[in-house]
């Protein structure tokens with residue numbers, strides 16, 4: 352009997368474990384290890400902020416995977432020896448015949464520290480949601496700044512979606528004329544990964560809502576005493592700062608010493624294999640170069656990669672055919688009023704062959720269905 356171990360129960364790990372259970376012979380064991388007990392999609396945070404739906408409604412216990420025959424271990428992973436595929440956790444050790452690493456990313460520590468200033472919050476931290484909601488509900492004058500603090504960061508459209516949500520909430524309360532909304536980004540345009548047209552599309556929606564966009568603004572710090580964001584060449588006062596920290600590699604992966612020169616796990620873009628035998632890496636803990644930058648850190652990609660890595664782990668153990676990840680994927684760009692645009696295409700093409708389908712309600716329903724169908728397939 353072989354044992355396949357999946358590290359991480361987020362998008363990539365849950366997709367991988369489910370696919371493994373479907374394709375591995377039943378006498379082989381699938382083990383998923385995560386310190387958390389629950390799963391929710393990233394965009395559910397913004398639905399909560401917008402008042403569309405509480406995040407709890409889109410949260411599922413990882414224990415639901417056990418009904419499919421996946422062993423779920425809730426434990427902290429403290430050591431990984433990729434060569435021997437030996438894993439150390441707070442709940443003992445595991446020896447894997449094949450290993451899929453899907454540990455995601457953590458917020459860059461220097462950005463987390465910046466966001467400890469009064470009036471500042473990590474927009475991506477689910478624990479910060481109640482405080483963010485209260486702050487947006489209470490502000491009556493001044494300036495809300497949504498700041499992308501560095502890269503790579505998760506889900507490139509999300510900061511702009513958040514700014515539009517804040518705009519809508521301020522309008523509902525009748526205070527928008529007295530509260531400025533500004534988005535800052537170190538990048539030259541809103542969505543470089545999706546190209547110039549998609550970036551203009553986002554910028555025009557910000558403009559329509561009187562949201563100021565400050566591109567090419569690299570944040571160098573947050574002055575807690577003065578309540579300002581500082582840039583290489585200036586500063587901006589805020590009354591409420593919603594910061595998007597850059598992603599950083601999880602500490603246990605730094606300690607495992609399996610990152611490439613980029614500082615990230617660098618699997619083969621097609622097979623998701625690392626150089627160690629029968630070891631795969633997927634999702635936000637990886638850096639997969641594209642012709643213009645890198646594959647976005649997004650759940651849709653992590654899940655697609657998780658499925659391919661699972662197939663290839665099964666191929667290694669049973670001799671079944673391999674599969675390849677071809678770089679096709681999409682990102683949702685949600686606009687106010689239950690409208691969603693799609694950024695979709697071949698991210699591996701040179702140059703990336705990615706285009707934007709303008710927002711409509713049908714695509715909002717497609718986004719809702721993506722969540723509903725995946726939660727049902729994984730956890731029910």
Ligand SMILES: Cc1cc2nc3c(=O)[nH]c(=O)nc-3n(C[C@H](O)[C@H](O)[C@H](O)COP(=O)(O)OP(=O)(O)OC[C@H]3O[C@@H](n4cnc5c(N)ncnc54)[C@H](O)[C@@H]3O)c2cc1C
Pocket residue numbers: 358359360361362363364384385386387392393394395396397426427428429453454455456474475505506509601603633634635636648649650651652653682683
């Ligand atoms: C506000 C917001 C909106 C988003 N919107 C979208 C969207 O519309 N579309 C989209 O595709 N993506 C979206 N994303 C991005 C998406 O959520 C991530 O890209 C995705 O979760 C990455 O999946 P992953 O499996 O690589 O990592 P994760 O989902 O982060 O999973 C990693 C798992 O590893 C576990 N872990 C890490 N270290 C350890 C350890 N030492 N021990 C035990 N467990 C550990 C964690 O607990 C976690 O459960 C959004 C993100 C945010 C924040």
